[in-house]
Amino acid sequence: MKISYNWLRQFLQVQLEVEKIGELLTDLGLEVEGIQKVESIKGSLEGVVVGEVLTCEKHPNADKLKVTTVNLGNNNAPVQIVCGAPNVAAGQKVPVATIGTKLYDEKGEEFTIKKGKIRGEESHGMICAEDELGLGKGHDGIMILEESLEPGTLCSKVFNIETDYVFEIGLTPNRADAMSHYGVARDLRAGLIQQGKNLELISPSVSDFHVDERILKIDIEVKDKELVPRYCGITITDVEVKESPKWIQNRLKAIGITPKNNIVDITNYVLHELGQPLHAFDASKIKGNKVVVKTLEEGTKFVTLDEVERELSSEDIMICDVDGNPLCIGGVFGGLKSGVTEHTTTVFLESAYFNPVSVRKTAKRHGLNTDASFRFERGIDINMTKYALKRAALLIEEYAGGKLSSDVLDFYPEKVEDFQVFLSFENAYRLIGQEIPKETIKNILASLDIKISSATEAGLGLTIPSYRVDVQREADIIEEILRVYGYNNIEFSHKLNTSISFDKNNETKIENIVANQLTSQGFFETMANSLTKAEYIAFSENLNPDYNVEMLNPLSNDLKVMRQSLLFSGLESIAYNLNRKQNTLKFFEFGKTYHKYESGYQEDKHLTLLVTGNKSKESWKVKTQVSDFFYLKGIVTTLLTRLGIDSLKTTPIKTDVFSEGIALSLGKLKLVELGVVKRTILKEFSIKQEVLFADFNWQNVLSLLGNKKVKVVDLPKFPAVKRDLALLLDEKVEFKEVYNLAFQAERKLLKEVDLFDVYEGDKLPEGKKSYAVSFVLQDEDKTLEDKQIDKIMQKLQQSFEKNLDAVLR
Template sequence: MKISYNWLKTFLDLNETPEHLAQVLTQAGLEVESVEKIYLYQGKKLNNALEGLVIGEVLTCEKHPNADKLSKTTVSVGSETLPIVCGASNVAQGQKVVVATVGTTLYPTTGEPFTIKKAKIRGEESIGMICAEDEIGIGESHEGIIVLQTDLPNGTPATEFFNIETDYIFEIGLTPNRIDAASHLGVARDLKVLLQKELCQPSNAQFVEGLGKAIQVIVEDTQACPRYAGILIEGVSVQPSPDWLKNRLKAIGLNPINNVVDITNYVLHHLGQPLHAFDADCIAGGKIIVKKLAENTPFVTLDGIERKLSAQDLMICDTEKPLALAGVFGGLHSGVTENTTKIFLESAYFHPDTIRKTAQRHSLKTDASFRFERGTDPNMPVYALKFASILISEVAGGKVASEIIDIYPQPITHFNFEVSYKNLDRLIGKSLDRTLIKNILKGLEIKITNETAQGFSVSVPPYRVDVRKEADIVEEILRIYGFNNIEFSENLSASFIASFPKTDKHKLQQKITEILTANAFNEIITNSLTKPEYAQILKNIDKSQNVVILNKLSEELEVLRQSLIFSGLEAISYNLNRKQRDIKIFEFGKIYRKKGSQGSVSEKYEEQTQLALWVTGNWNAEGWQHSPAPKTTFHHLYNIVDKILQSLKVSDVRKQEADERVFAYGLALQKNDKIFAQIGELQPYILKTADLKGSVFYAELDWDWLIAQYNDEFTYQEIPKFPEVRRDLSLVLDKSVSYQEVEQKAFALEKKLLKAVNIFSVYEGEQIGEGKKSYAVSFILQDETQTLTESQIDKTMQKLMEGFRKDLGAVIRD
């Protein structure tokens, strides 16, 4: 929302700087996001205040000796006389002109800014420039230089002649609850209290009600339209608005249209009351009817679009047709035009729910609907109507031709409730002086009644839709008193402790998705329906547990899948057939199976969410750093799964061989007797189902189980003060001994000092014998209470080597 500093001055006597006002408003809850200095001239925003431009007088003017279309002039700018070469055909001796001196930056109406420099034009010196209106940004004409009619002395800044208005615009991030501040009056109300100034609201003393009858008004739905006011104005001359009005609107980003429409927009942003002007001669039957029309009634709005109305849309109609969507948008053929001479001016209060639903239904957001749907002041319509009528009389020559119509069958009263001093002190955090509290509320136009030693009653005006309970009064007091003025107590406490939320599985899934995509994986979403023969092919699936679809679409999509494997293989096959060789994909998907009695009425089903990953081809694209590109291996995929488990805080995982019915080789991950993941290279017979050759690495994680195990708790410990020590061993073992056995044996032998075990080399060859393999393993030792001695280290390593020899049949290589 844009608020003009100059406009605020019509309500308050302001001497404060715009920067200070911005700070004051922000601290009071009307956050000023920016302050912009602007320059206005005859309804146009200029890029500067014509700095560097002065009034000059052409003393001499003669033809340029070396150019037929140029003139050589001398121009007095007060303190000096400048030689200037001018290309305008209308330049002549004795003229008062606008001169841009050397160093002045000009902002033309079109094109880029440029700076005036000393120059030689066709051999003649030129110091400055005589300007046309488009060259200084105040108009469009380039037919000749500006010739001024003025007695101002030479050298006078041009801004004094053109009467450039300087203003400051506050961009306020208005919160939805503060619709009372959606106008200059609303902001001025807050400043009145914050700065302790008198508020000067516009006077309606000049308003004289007409003697005739206005257009007849009938309100059929008083719930949707609790108040409707209007007046007839005749003798209107629709013309461009005066400069002051154009400047006001242009300052806050509105384009002037004509004097009547501009007045309605001005009053909207001045007082916060939307108005609508109808061409009275277009109102059939001389009657306004506020009602709802039949479903799908066509209506063409001002933007030329035909809309189908809802039976819940409140409409402004005459005896023949709809004229406007109440509180939202006018109709195409009922608005003010240049031929309008008589207007019916509407000022109403519409129920917020009605306007909000209509605006959303038709995707129409206007300045009027923005205010109506949040709640305008029901006591403002007649006041705004009188104020607008006076302005229309001044700028459009109109005359009020009727009495004011005001249909208000059930007046909206002030909102009343009780406030306790005890609760005020508790919520504020300190006991404020009672007189200060009362003065703040009085300044905010909140009336205090029935005051006692324990508290008081408040009567809140209906335009303050955000003040409806005791806590709201506390907020009003605090934002005026100043949140920064509440001191911190020595002990901080809270009367309420929030419950800790459950794990958000969607956020957790997004977290893992980001990890995978950061590692060049692409997510796929595949069909849960699949071929029944897949269950017969995959050896670890019981085909009797297939969930068969009753109204199947085809034989190819007859059952719900029991495994995600084939969905990914089909995607890989599709991509390989289109020359996409290096593939990394993943899917969060469900699998389904029967459980319970086979074939009985009591048959039930279960579903499970899994995270599946497929990788084939090269792990990285070929490049100068790695040529040829490295082929994907089991360890590449395992490393990704390990990152996932670390992110989900899964630790103390045991490893065993993966299911050989599915994997040619791989690992199964287990915790608390639950195998929750398997990783490895898929068996060739599985790949044949998708006509694939080569290697496809696959990982399958029980996502439901992982979510159930996840928690946000963190364990902290002090960083060890003493250094760690690394020792390496080369172990020659039978091929049947896995690294996992080595790792488990190491931690079983040394529970205190051993912190980590890592394998960094594997060798098989003739040098160590057939059926053997060699592991190079590192061991990290650390004592968190003292620095390890060589004797402690040697003793620990001897214990490990003896254990490996005895229990694993290891040979320790030197």
Template sequence: LGQPMHAFDADTIKGQKVVVKTCAEGTVFKTLDGIERKLSADDLMICNAEEPMTIAGVFGGINSGVTNQTKNIFLESAYFDAVSVRKTAKRHSLKTDASFRFERGTDPNITVFALKYAAQLIVELAGGTVSSAVSDLYPKPIASFIVQIWYKHVSRLIGKEIPSEEIKSIITALDIKITAETNEGLTLEIPPYRVDVTREVDVIEEILRIYGYNNIEIPSQIRASLNNAVKPDKDAVQNMLANSLTANGFNEILANSLTKSSYSEQPETAVKILNPLSRDLDVMRQTLLFSGLEAISFNQNRKNQNLKLYEFGKVYHQYQDKFEEKHRLSLFLSGNDQPEQWNQKETAVNFYLLKGVVDTLLQKAGLKDFTVEDATSAELDFGLNYKIGNKNLVYFGFVSKQNLNKTDVNQPVFYADFDFDLLLRQIGKNKIVYQEVSRFPAVKRDLSLLVNEQISFNQLKNIALKTDRKLIKTVDVFDVYKGDKLPEGKKSYALSFVLQDEEKTLADKAIDAVMQKLVFNLQKEAGAEVRK
């Protein structure tokens, strides 16, 4: 019948009274599982003359049940408000069969029938006897739902004209009463237990369900209007990057956007869930880091330690009354890049492997005009940050030990986080220009430079490219040296430069002029010394 009930030991009901009421805020009540809970003033309780016995519609008290010594039973069958039961169950983190049914709505008109049926079963199966009449208290009967439906709306939503007689037959079979009828439609009385059918559209859905989806013919002509898509196409870019990552051995993960508040570095900006399913799902995630680390921990506990993962997802923040939702792309590397084989040793993942993947994705997206800085994110122990203007395009590096401990990950993890929204905007600014392959040869020159330890390769590269953007095509580093053979606080960079003129073959005189200007700028802006 689907009607939850409770059986009390009648001899233990103090004062021989059953009272339905709320209790004072903070009242201590021990439930059947032996846990003491503090009641809310909004919790509906079933009490005796002195104290509460059960949480109405949710859970019984420690002394409210039937035992082997019970001789007399008091049966209770009731209807409780679905919203009230759900709030109480969530408030006390309880999920029972009774609360499951009451939360979804039960039939208020079946309580007496269910009570009598239960008593009859006790008589037939347990040899009991009915010792009292039924006491039924129903001061405010719940009215049936009155819904008006129109035949033209039925035809429009279903996409087919169903005969009115068939519609009436279906409605009657669904235990829905037809109270009035016109040529245009019907007035219906829907029983209170059908809490999912309270609107005209709900009734039409029920008609379609019984009539059969397979009986609705697909039209031979489909009318549609074409809309101009926003460029670049988000899904196309996402699929392009996903295909590249998958082709390079990565697996895609899809994690829950709900997470635990203990992960939050900025709890004041977290989007909190008003009615969380559990304490582990009480806020919207502010980063993709921890959902990936949880996936890594799950796999490591099952002896799957060599992982390459990526996720496209959203992060959420609240700044005062404004909510912010952003798209991100995260990458994770952990364990070994190459397994041990007869002809090679195992190779662990490292920072440079991750950097290569990040650079490949940006190259595939056509992005190259960004600056490089040391990462300052609290999520990382060390890493790099690629910026466009003053906005972070991607930061990546080694995940801090503190964050690894939060998810019980016991081996190093390298992580990258892309601002996918910024990535899309930058791709939209790309202009594809055809350029013929140069007919003139490129020239390569090398320089060995002595610089301060604080000078980065990116600084030297930017100085070089600014020196002559027309002729200097690429700048690469092929050696970095630090040691006791160098002055204290110094390091050595060995750089290679590729020069090329698209209009003519470069002469030695022009090449020497560019290199002299390059050395002068490096000395002036970076304090570099040329090693000979």
């Protein structure tokens, strides 16, 4: 937010240096991120003076040039200047850019006036046109100044060049009261009072407000007082739409607003002066002399001032005429057909308070971020509405020649009462950290317009002004006291006390152990936003849209719901990096998922891994290998082993997220699911290479660490035997079926079943695939003999042939 120093001084006659004011504003919580010097004319016409043309003769070597002698005053000898303007003549007073003066072209690029020769004649300066000085666009000839001006007078004084300083304030969303110059001045005054400088806060006067003639009344009808608690309007006739006065233009230019015309500029001026958005309608475009504030049907078409046709929502607040034709999106943007133009002679001026949540939703829905919506959605002062309307009406009357042609119509059915809060001195001392004198607290509250309605030894009963929409609790009051008193004035101890936890199962400690292991294996930790797109739910049947935790007031459609899975935010990170030529990626994230069940809200902690590309960076020492399912499985199992979790059970899983996947469990407790992400999901993120994903149920992992009992057993005395089978199977057969059939055929001696290779290619019959499966056999009491092993393997083979139509390759 930009705040002009000169504008501030209209309300507060402060004499401090600009830097000191910036420091004080920052101490008050209005952080000044930068201070910029601005000039109403770039360069401030430094070096440009009034000159008197003494002689003007035709150039001897050029038909369109003239040689002049010019008196620049200050007892200096006249100088010769070659000029090409057709209107230059002896006896004129003209602006002259002297040698060394820096001027700026229409693109803002600097050029310096130098002594030179033009067609053989010396020239010691330049007689200027208005566009060359930045005073206008005219270039038909040089500027002719008033005859009464003395030669040598600085043109910066002639044209009242204004120099200003602009504070760039990083305004926090809660400080709606400071979204104007008057609001910042009000806060600055409170800070100055604390420093012993009691200055008067000068409010713009509306005492001259009166109706000139009641000849045009535009009625107001508000359909929903919850959406529009207050709505004011007045008509102004006989206005002349033209340029604004220079002082208004200078104020707006200083804060980066381009002047348009006097009516629009005045509404912008009052908005930035008092923080109350206004809107001016061409009254002749309002049919039936009545304004109806309501919502319209979903999908209604409306063309806004930027000439864009928009489809309205049934929740948008609309300003309409008596026939229901939309004129303006309330609190956000005006309509193309009802705006003020150079032909406008009658204005209906609106000042209102719109529901902040409704305005924010509308602005985000239509992708609009205006000065009005910025203020409405944060909460303006409802009691400023009528005052600001009168202020703007008087300015229009003065600078557009208008006549106030109706009383102020004010729809305000339920007056908002000031909020009441009790402040305990004891709580204030406790939160602040030291005892502040009670009189100092009272003075600070008075400087903030917080009225003391009752006082006891224990505390104060307080009435909060309506413009402080963020001050609703005792803690808010204490924060106000502290920021004005000064954080730097609070004493602090140099002694640091802390508690050290010796809990060996501390969750943070365990996460650090895991993070250290993963980073040592080349992983990078990511932290994705918990807010995500609602559309991602459709990518998996296991996710239910009914369980979405939706935002009541989302920042955008991309941040509309809280995530039910960490996969999609992870794939966003993968896609972002792949698009920047980072093709080998290993990410991990500790995060939560959020669900809204019938029983209530639930948060679940997860650890996820995402791997794509090569196992390691390209090197002349190491042969490049692509990361595959078994690489990820190795990462996962070693991670669990590091935490002391072993004897895991591997089971195949069928899910619409993985094309191939398994789950690792301990007993009935599922710890992690991992596999290859389906290409249909990757396509949604424009990812063309294989991505591997592992999802740990972190709460289950932690529960095992807390209850882990160490059991010591003898090492197996007899060796295990490993045998492999290459099975030709139908492509619809899943590893899960192979796994289950194997343990059904041999329950006693079969210890492990693993899939270590899958092949699908043109060398196999159509509709077939090849699984390479390993089987680990072991007898705890004796060494297995070949006959016994062969018998078990034959039994397994027969089971696969019978139930799966498998063929041994």
